Amino acid sequence: TVGAVAVDACGNVAAATSIGGITGKLPGRIGDSPVLGAGTYADNESGAVSATGHGESIMRFNVVSRVLALVHHSNCTIQQAAAQVLGEMTKRFNETAGIIAIDHRGQLGIYFTSQRMSWAYQRGAELHCGVDPDEDEFENV
């Protein structure tokens, strides 16, 4: 799966997710990516999220909706919300996932329960990138 989230100076957010699916899937199989609230969602009142990982589990757990609901209705940061929801999903289904997120204040969430997830973001002249947990490679562009 690939995905992107963005925020502008006014707090407008957007999300996009695109996927080829799972190797060896049955024809007609649809995962979480195109399902709003499962793999993709954006709302200026909370934030924007794109998910990746085990689609059947992400869809059943409504991962992205849960993350944004936590941000909207509690004092969770988007990073805390991501960690909580993905932790719960992995506990319930024994499957892994990852998300990228930006909340309506511009705070970022990058979290995954899988071994690795590739991500990158640019903010001003700073370009950050990572693949392994806690990795944050930084360069000026």
Place this chain on the structure above:
Amino acid sequence: IQPTVLVHGGSGNIADIKLPKIRLGVKRAARIGHDVLQRTGSVLDAVEQAVNSLEEDINFNAGYGSALTYESQVEMDAAIMHGAQLEAGCVSLVRDIIHPITLARRIMENTRHRYLAGEGAMRIAAAEGFDILPKGALVTTASLESLAKFKKILNKTGGSNSYGSPG
């Protein structure tokens, strides 16, 4: 708020040998998205162009380089959403176009629906002037090898692994 574009290129057990190209791909996508955001001021343009970049990159499971069905076909899904008015467009079971995310956006903007799949989605692609590629054009050597490996494992385990590694 400082304008920001954040991208991902998928999760799972990414092999060490793939890392340099994967890092390059996500960094390129973030830069493209950020440049578009700076130039147009549109978060929707930014996420679409960032994802377009990854769909064109053979190293990611989307567009060119997508995972294959059991019958060696590419079937892609995508969704795009803007947070201001909760406008959204979604597509499923899309074949033979390199940018499903752009098709999702066209469905959002140019149809009375928000989610189209299969033949209906492909008709919109044709009507919107998408370049419909020859059958199999999005299939890569790597995706064929992954499918062959998956089928081999499936035979060994007697079907206990119902799907390959997740996207």
